[in-house]
Amino acid sequence: MDQMIELLKIGGLSMAVMFMSMILKQAGKDSYANMVSLGGTALILIIIANYILQLFEVVETMFMF
């Protein structure tokens, strides 16, 4: 259930960041749009960092005999 919520969170955040970037580009503020996209990506990476770490641990255990 928690993972599902996290997944929805990431989806929602990426949608919001995408719309923000679109609106900024339409207003002619391309540099801000890039910064928002970059910030959004970093934020999502921070959220999923823990899961990536877990994945690495699982992969690591697969190769341990």
Next chain:
Amino acid sequence: MLKILGILMVFTGCSLTGIMIDLNYRKRVKELEELIYALECLKGEISYKLSPLQEASAIIGQQMRYGIGEIFTTFAGHLNEKSIDDVYTLWQKSLTSTAYSLHFNEDDYNKLDEFGRGLGYLDKHMQEVNIELYLSKFKNILDKALKEQEKSSKLRTGMGILIGACISILII
């Protein structure tokens, strides 16, 4: 329950901030339009009705809306008191007491302040020239403001709502 309440408050707060900022810009455009109309009327009063500055300002003050009329009414009041001879100082006094409640930016206020320098200086022709000069300047400012509003109106509202949504998602 408290979390949901907090999320709702953050989302509404951010959205309302975006909408309010956009409304302020819209009000600025309306006030600029009214100011241009006021200057046209002032020109008419001085050129065709040959009214003295105090009388013309009082009439315009009664006609105008959005706080623009207040500047001219206060200015006419100051002129009526005749406490200082310098018209520019009286204009500045009326500007500081009224205009800062308007939604103009620093550049608009500077232009309004400069406009006062030519007020009441020399003859009728000089008044007309001064008013025409600042009419064209304010028309340019209005054109720029309209273009900017067209471009950024969606941006301000949209960003407010989306930033609210982002924070709400992060709080969940």
